[in-house]
Amino acid sequence: MPTKGLHLVADRQTQVLRLLVVSREAAVLTPLWTVGEGNAWQLETATSGWGAMERVQSGITPDLLILDLPRGDKDGLHFLRWFRRLRPELPILAICDRDDQPTQHEAVRLGARECILKPLHQQPLENAIHTHIAARGGSAAGYISSDDIAQLGDDSSFIAASPIMRKLRSQVELLAETDSPVLILGEKGSGKETTARLIHQLSVRSGFRFAKVNCAALPSDLLESELFGSCSNGNGVPHDNPGKLELCDRGTILLDEIAEMPLALQSKLLQVMQTKRFTRPQSGTTATVNVRILAASTSALESAIGDNKLREDLCYRLSSYAIHVPPVRERREELPLLLHYFMRCLARQYALSPRNFSPAVLEACQAHLWPGNLREVENFVKRYLLAAGKQLPFAHEVKLQSVDRSSALTTAENGSVGGASQSLYENRESLKSLVQTVKLEAERNAIAAALQTTGWNRKAAARLLKVSYRSLLYKIEQYQMKSPDAALVPGSSGVGPN
DSSP: OOOTTTSSSSSGTTTTEEEEEEEOOOHHHHHHHHHHHHTTTTTEEEHHHHHHHHHTTTTOOOEEEEEEEEETOOOHHHHHHHHHOOOOOEEEEEEOTTOOHHHHOOOOOOOOOOOEESSSHHHHHHHHHHHHHHHHTOSSOOOOTTEEEEEEETEEEEEEOHHHHOOOOOOHHHHHOSSEEEEEOOOOOOOOHHHHHHHHSSTTTTSSSSSOOOOOOOOSHHHHHHOOOOEETTTTTTEEOOOHHTTTSEEEEETGGGGSSSHHHHHHHHHHHHSEEETTTTTTOOEEEEEEEEEEEESSSSHHHTSSOOOOHHHHTTTEEEEEOOOGOEEEHHHHHHHHHHHHHHHTTTOOOOHHHHHHHHHHHOOOOOHHHHEEEEEEHHHHHTTTOOTTHHHHHHHHHHHHHHHHHHHHTTTTTHHHHHHHHHHHHHHHHHHHHHHHHHHHHHHHHHHHTTTTTTHHHHHTTTOHHHHHHHHHHHTTOOOGGGSTTTTHHHHHHH
């Protein structure tokens, strides 16, 4: 009986795996030939993308395509896009130069399942091929094609791989053709800012600036300066400092948590929307702006109007077009894709090899409600990636969840719905506690890094972390953190004044 690595599954013993390699470099072909011979794989080569496309179109579809993308090779990325459209189920691995990050980023965006970096080493190369050949045993679930994702920047993407998100993207495409205000509603972390950025990117204003202002994060006077500018008096000469509205002239501005804006500023904003003019604070000069205003909120605006927190006429003008960004729990079929997407992005960011999600982990994630939405998913994946090889409670908790789920199914078959519900609740709570641990450890690591950078100057660390000095002292006490010098002073907690 052949080993598991020699053939895909037991019922394919007589069918040797076929790998198609597109490269003309000996440094790429030689290690692949070595790995192929050691695993009894059939290795075929093509010197160009055209030759590989002819083979695929002729009906000879390989089990895996390995595409070499040398630095500056734009044709290779073009062929990658066409392979994804021609055979979307075909797994593709890209081989890139280690320091050519733009090509790596673009290859993953266009649908490559993994980027293998040069120089090639036999064991990592063999592991990557095994991983993606095994994944082909099912569908292409867990991987995002170029049609499912819109890249908005180096660290931002709009993913629409579920029916409800594709519907949202269709609405966004229509709204991008207009120039009217748009109200974006949704829970915290669901992707309202990403949706606003996509509207801007698809509009005729995409060549100009996009900015976001959080109306709940600033007091009234600072928020007014942030939006409408301020006047400084340097060297005895008054000078107008433009606000975000002027800086985004001919562009787009997103006003997050619009219901938290003070009523006086709401009146000035309404004036801008009606006349495209406003008076700068302090100087009294008039500015003219042409900016598209998008507004976002996590709360029901009807109650904000009833509580006299939001002007009714402003709400009507902003909500001429309103869209809702669904939470993660309403697009569960997209969750495996989101997990793999964040895994690839974070692995590239930390220069680590991506980790696979076991069926037990995916099942536990599907059972969780994800109240933090996309932010919570990203933090969870970061923890899972960085936990490789360390003794952390994740595997133990997933094992408990699997046992609880088995008990739930058995109880349900015996007619006890309450037991099954309780077990499912415990699954969700278990993962919730794990995610909370992720957040706390990430917070503690960030504080420790800031303190180390500033030499334990807590005021400087607070400025670096953009938190108040009192909040930082509270967190240092909460995590029982002590400065290196504190051990030299008996009874010192390391939290004294600087």
